[in-house]
Amino acid sequence: MRKTNLINILSNFTPNEMKEMGDFLTSPYFNKNKKVIELFSLLKDLYPDFNTPKSDKEIVYKKLYPGKEYNDGIMRLMIHSLNILCEDFISISKFQASFYLKDRFLLEYYVLDKKAPKLFERKYNSIKEKNSKIEIKDADFYLNEYEVEILAGKYKFLIDDNILNVTDLPKHEYFRKTEYLKNNFFITILNQYRYLLNAQSLYNVNYEDDFREVVLEYLNKHPDYMKIPILKLHYLELCLLLKDDEKYYNELKKHLIDNFYSFSWLERFSTICILENFCLAMIYREKEQYYEEKHSLHKFILERKLFSKVEGGKMTDTDFQNIAGMGMNLGKIEWAEDFINEYKEYLDEKDKSNVLNLCYARLNLHKKNFDKALSYINEIKEIDNVNYKISKKCITLEIFYEQNLIVEAFGYIDNFKHFISNDRLITDTEKERMLKFIKFVNLLLKIKSKNDVSELYILKKEIENTENVYKKKWFFEKIAELKEG
Amino acid sequence: MHKSNLIELLKVFTPKEFKELGEFVNSPFFNKNENVIKLYNYIKKYFPDLENVNLKKRKVYEVMTGEDNYSDGFMRSVIFNLSKLTEEYLSAKSFPQIEKDITYLDLLFRRPGADKLFEKKFKQVYESFGNENNKDQFHYYCLYRLQALLMSYNSKNRAFLNIKDFHADDEINTLDSLLTFYLLAALPEYRFFHNQTRVININIEFNFLDEILNFLKRSGFYKKNPELNLFYNEIQLIKENDEKYFYELKEFAKKEIDNFRFGIKFNAIGLLANTAITLYYEGNDKFLNERFEIYQLILEKGLYKKFETSYFDDMLFKNIVSTGLQLNKVEWTEEFLREYIDKINPDDKDNALNLNLARLKFYKKNFTEALEHLSIIKNVNHIHYKTEIKILTLMIYYELSMSIDAMAVIDSYRHFLSNDTLIPELRKERNYNFIRIVNDLIKSKENRSLKAAYDIEHEIKITPNTYEKEWLQLKTEELIKELK
Numbered sequence: 011m012r013k014t015n016l017i018n019i020l021s022n023f024t025p026n027e028m029k030e031m032g033d034f035l036t037s038p039y040f041n042k043n044k045k046v047i048e049l050f051s052l053l054k055d056l057y058p059d060f061n062t063p064k065s066d067k068e069i070v071y072k073k074l075y076p077g078k079e080y081n082d083g084i085m086r087l088m089i090h091s092l093n094i095l096c097e098d099f100i101s102i103s104k105f106q107a108s109f110y111l112k113d114r115f116l117l118e119y120y121v122l123d124k125k126a127p128k129l130f131e132r133k134y135n136s137i138k139e140k141n142s143k144i145e146i147k148d149a150d151f152y153l154n155e156y157e158v159e160i161l162a163g164k165y166k167f168l169i170d171d172n173i174l175n176v177t178d179l180p181k182h183e184y185f186r187k188t189e190y191l192k193n194n195f196f197i198t199i200l201n202q203y204r205y206l207l208n209a210q211s212l213y214n215v216n217y218e219d220d221f222r223e224v225v226l227e228y229l230n231k232h233p234d235y236m237k238i239p240i241l242k243l244h245y246l247e248l249c250l251l252l253k254d255d256e257k258y259y260n261e262l263k264k265h266l267i268d269n270f271y272s273f274s275w276l277e278r279f280s281t282i283c284i285l286e287n288f289c290l291a292m293i294y295r296e297k298e299q300y301y302e303e304k305h306s307l308h309k310f311i312l313e314r315k316l317f318s319k320v321e322g323g324k325m326t327d328t329d330f331q332n333i334a335g336m337g338m339n340l341g342k343i344e345w346a347e348d349f350i351n352e353y354k355e356y357l358d359e360k361d362k363s364n365v366l367n368l369c370y371a372r373l374n375l376h377k378k379n380f381d382k383a384l385s386y387i388n389e390i391k392e393i394d395n396v397n398y399k400i401s402k403k404c405i406t407l408e409i410f411y412e413q414n415l416i417v418e419a420f421g422y423i424d425n426f427k428h429f430i431s432n433d434r435l436i437t438d439t440e441k442e443r444m445l446k447f448i449k450f451v452n453l454l455l456k457i458k459s460k461n462d463v464s465e466l467y468i469l470k471k472e473i474e475n476t477e478n479v480y481k482k483k484w485f486f487e488k489i490a491e492l493k494e495g
Numbered sequence: 496m497h498k499s500n501l502i503e504l505l506k507v508f509t510p511k512e513f514k515e516l517g518e519f520v521n522s523p524f525f526n527k528n529e530n531v532i533k534l535y536n537y538i539k540k541y542f543p544d545l546e547n548v549n550l551k552k553r554k555v556y557e558v559m560t561g562e563d564n565y566s567d568g569f570m571r572s573v574i575f576n577l578s579k580l581t582e583e584y585l586s587a588k589s590f591p592q593i594e595k596d597i598t599y600l601d602l603l604f605r606r607p608g609a610d611k612l613f614e615k616k617f618k619q620v621y622e623s624f625g626n627e628n629n630k631d632q633f634h635y636y637c638l639y640r641l642q643a644l645l646m647s648y649n650s651k652n653r654a655f656l657n658i659k660d661f662h663a664d665d666e667i668n669t670l671d672s673l674l675t676f677y678l679l680a681a682l683p684e685y686r687f688f689h690n691q692t693r694v695i696n697i698n699i700e701f702n703f704l705d706e707i708l709n710f711l712k713r714s715g716f717y718k719k720n721p722e723l724n725l726f727y728n729e730i731q732l733i734k735e736n737d738e739k740y741f742y743e744l745k746e747f748a749k750k751e752i753d754n755f756r757f758g759i760k761f762n763a764i765g766l767l768a769n770t771a772i773t774l775y776y777e778g779n780d781k782f783l784n785e786r787f788e789i790y791q792l793i794l795e796k797g798l799y800k801k802f803e804t805s806y807f808d809d810m811l812f813k814n815i816v817s818t819g820l821q822l823n824k825v826e827w828t829e830e831f832l833r834e835y836i837d838k839i840n841p842d843d844k845d846n847a848l849n850l851n852l853a854r855l856k857f858y859k860k861n862f863t864e865a866l867e868h869l870s871i872i873k874n875v876n877h878i879h880y881k882t883e884i885k886i887l888t889l890m891i892y893y894e895l896s897m898s899i900d901a902m903a904v905i906d907s908y909r910h911f912l913s914n915d916t917l918i919p920e921l922r923k924e925r926n927y928n929f930i931r932i933v934n935d936l937i938k939s940k941e942n943r944s945l946k947a948a949y950d951i952e953h954e955i956k957i958t959p960n961t962y963e964k965e966w967l968q969l970k971t972e973e974l975i976k977e978l979k
Contacts, residue, residue, distance in 0.1 A: 015612065015615065019612060021608075022603075022606055033522075033524040034522075034524040036522075036523055037519075037521075037524040038518040039515065039518040039521075039522040040524070097595075099524075100598070100602050101594075101598045104601070104602060105594070105598060111590070111594065112582075112583070115590060116582055116585050116589070118589055119589050120507075128503060129507065132500070156680075164802075187684065188681060188684045188685070191677070192702075195673075199673055199674070202643070202673060205646070205650075205666075206666055206670070219670060220710060221674060221710055221714075224706050224707075224709075228703055319647075319651060320605050
């Protein structure tokens, strides 16, 4: 039974959920099968470690049906029944916590099933009162308002369709339903566009959507929509992603900070990602102040533990690298080391070793402990994220350079170039940036190997005049070092 | 306890629901309060007789506690808790499977280590959901939520090693589902409100509609979904009010109507009928026949009620009768009245029968009988019923040469119209034109003025937006003949 879906579900239960599941199973509304209760009770005794022979089907069966010969069909059926009940338990528990859904389904019952006018009126009024007090007006809020008004409309025409004077017309709220629907839609679709545009800026994928322009143009003409904080958040995100203008960066950052608690965790997280990506783009455009800006965003993230999509979740390997790397780039080596040591516990176990090796390699590179840096690089095993692979290659190349491993470095450059050229997921801008990095490292290595500083001036000029170069500052440092001999 | 929310709630319960409520109340997952269970068991003895004297609070308290020192606070608290549980039961009962599934998937998505469970369950839910027949706007909203959940899951878990790892189609499908949801929800709303503005005087702003229509026209997105296609055509008809769109929609309705859900069919056919009325009153006389054809289609398809479970719409009923008679199809109209009158809501049936019989008798020239039927009508439920009664009364008085009574009706009719805020302007104008012409007819008849009669004949020709045009024309012709 250890490999069944059921055990997988139960393994994911918290102790409190296990307790509540017991109540759920003994609730005749959901379950009247006593054997299922017994099965759960046996498994509960094993919780949380089901990886024991005691969870084998035959052994469990013997306890459930002492003295009877094992019947796999019955056992499978029992497991299936308990599995379904576990799923229902999770759904119902969540449902119990969602007053939107609970209220709406009750209202729907009154309208469609029973046409109970007094009960409907009372519930409708209580829902509207409750909703009027809600502070976070997100897409769900507006959808709920829309659906409640749909039901109010059905009620109006199903139960009481007298139209003799103005007071018989549906209430003012009813006519607002298209507005509620529109608010829900704008919030939701802007969020989707934001996600896609952000993906587009990170990976080499293209979306064409006529309707996006229709929505944006409409919102431009109707600034009242900006009174809805979440709608404004997504609108500013889109403007930033589409227009790449610092004005929108500042507006978005201010809007996020001013209305921080009006947004869900995921919204805060996503906005921070967009702000960070913008900072990175500005850094590549040599806007020096964005190094500090990005670093300050990182501090903001860490203060609020806003490094995961899910509250209380793990930090991604990429974010961990970025935060540590930015600290190091700004020369805040001690801060970066403290960060690595303090936050490594927030890394997912599966990534932990590789990320830490990469970060410690970089840290040691900055500390000029090149051998140590290389030993950390050599510890890195299989990695699956493309950006992550690039980081590893860049650090390796830097180490080779610093250690005067010229032959190895030239060999590595070929391999690196090949990788970049063949990858189809890396955006064109990123490809260009990496190929320029490789090219300049190559030139630098040649100068270094020939010990001919006369060409340094030309190289420096070329780098200065070239946009979108990875680690420009590092090149200038290395050129200066070579000049000094 | 008789007037409590709890008893009111339980009154709408079927025996099966009441039994299920018992299981719910006895479920420790929802309730561990023994007193609530005791109260339910006590009520059970009397259900469905919830007016029983034994359900008075004091009596219930005595039986429940075995004590006679009544505590209202205690009873209120137990009643409140059972009432709350009863509402929870009704909500839980209506919790649809797809909502359950999405809720479950959402939790798996958020829970570390539940990836395999998520993937397995997602595949199962997505496949079974795709096979659903009822693909309304909420289907697309749920589809969007499922696809968005998958997108989030992929972005959290998928390793982006190469271009194959990025499924752009998934992202596009998600956007399409969201847009389809919105359009399927919004376009009927726009259509409904536009249509309502023809019937009652409401002022609604149709923000964002033009932008949507331009987009749909440009992109052809509406062709992706049959319902969307229908809604798009309906709105084109409403906005353009062009007979070209009327015939296109009519042909589409004739061929495809059976493929849609009841509400969509009802609204599409209702829109055609209303457009035929509008075009007729704009002076396009052939639309009286078109209107009749649409009514025949309505009867053939059973689309004469707003909801599948409701009754024959009494306003539609009256329109069918008057159109039949306007086209002189007296026998057909009589047959219709006989066959369908019992499909009207029993509460409204008497009024509907009397109004429509009055009209029938009028056309058969039994004016006194017609007047008798009108006099029986009481407590009408719709403003247009009121105008209908006034129009018919005025016509009867004219036919019976009761000029003084007719003039009195004209006065009260005018007064009624000027005070009313519900009838839209175009309809008001239609009423005013009718009153004015009847008034002129009466005066011309009294003054025996042939010139005035000719003027009226001309006036009718140039004033298409007038009620009872055919009758007015007939009466004018009769008057001219008489005065010549």
